[in-house]
Amino acid sequence: MTETQLTDHDFTEADEPIRLFGDWLADAEQKEINDPSAVALATVDPEGLPNVRMVLLKGFDEKGFVFYTNFESVKGGEILASMKAAMCFHWKSLRRQVRLRGAVEIVTQEEADAYFESRPRGSRIGAWASKQSRPLETRFALEKSVAEYTTRHAIGTIPRPEYWSGFRIVPSEIEFWHDRPFRLHDRVRFEREGDLWRKVRLYP
Template sequence: MSNDPFALFDTWYAEARTSEPNDSNAMALATADADGRPSVRMVLLKGHGRDGFVFYTNRGSRKAGELAANPHVALLFHWKSLRRQIRIEGPVAPVTDAESDAYFATRSRDSQLGAWASDQSRPLDARATFEARFDAARARFDGQEVTRPPFWGGYRVTPQRIEFWQDRAHRLHERRLFTPAADGTWHEGLLYP
């Protein structure tokens, strides 16, 4: 049993990648606006390590506005096939342009074009409007590399609390909570189910 939350995350995540039928990297991202009104949606984990957990989005989206107004979030990974979940809470900040550029370059061309075509979270009058914008982006970048839009990039969540939840019979679940100490180590404790 690991007492290092990052090593334990790596182990559970590797197991989820082999057992989950779809999007083992899917995580619920909970944000709140400046007035404390919550919002939650699914995003995809695109990088992780001791420095945090990274996802990408349109920086003009509703979630990006909420991140700017209240840069504290909660993440939830739920792997039903393993009967496990991981909860992560902490502050969030934009990743560097270089990191966003590097990840954007790994996306499929259509996903890159879709980033240019979408005014994410804004009202859309008709699907045809979005499809026309996608076609315009395809024409604009015909025969050339699709560069990252300046309004699109990543965010890193720096964990201040990581909880590992494991289902057990009769709802006698196991909950392990990790919190950071001032010296950079992590304290582990248990929570009642």
């Protein structure tokens, strides 16, 4: 454990959330079996009905938490309409959970291009071939679309589709939860106040 990492019993002493989240994510990368960066992403549709699905966190820092998607998908449309979202990480083997919510920004063109270029070639083809969230007649129709775009981009670089980019959630609050016996869990919420964070300890 590094000097910056906090144990389950003293994480409540942390004075800011970003480094603490990094420590917990690093632990999850060592101990979670599958996709430690998987996170439930919550949005709201135009009628105010909540929607949730799993995505993969692709980066985080003091500016926010980043993931990428097709902006023409359901989640893309819902976020573009409200520019607000929430996330919930749950690492079962560590008995830890992190929740955050806040306003959303679109990442820069440079960030989106760099990440798209880093993806496997098949994933870049898939971004072109899949009309994400829209009705699919048959599995064959998807495979045919993949074949067509594979042929179209058989050589050279695969450009990023204009409708494919990233969102950054700029959290207004981040809550850390750790399981303790008899449901006497530890909960700490950090609330953003300008450039600073205010810490509140919560009843479980």
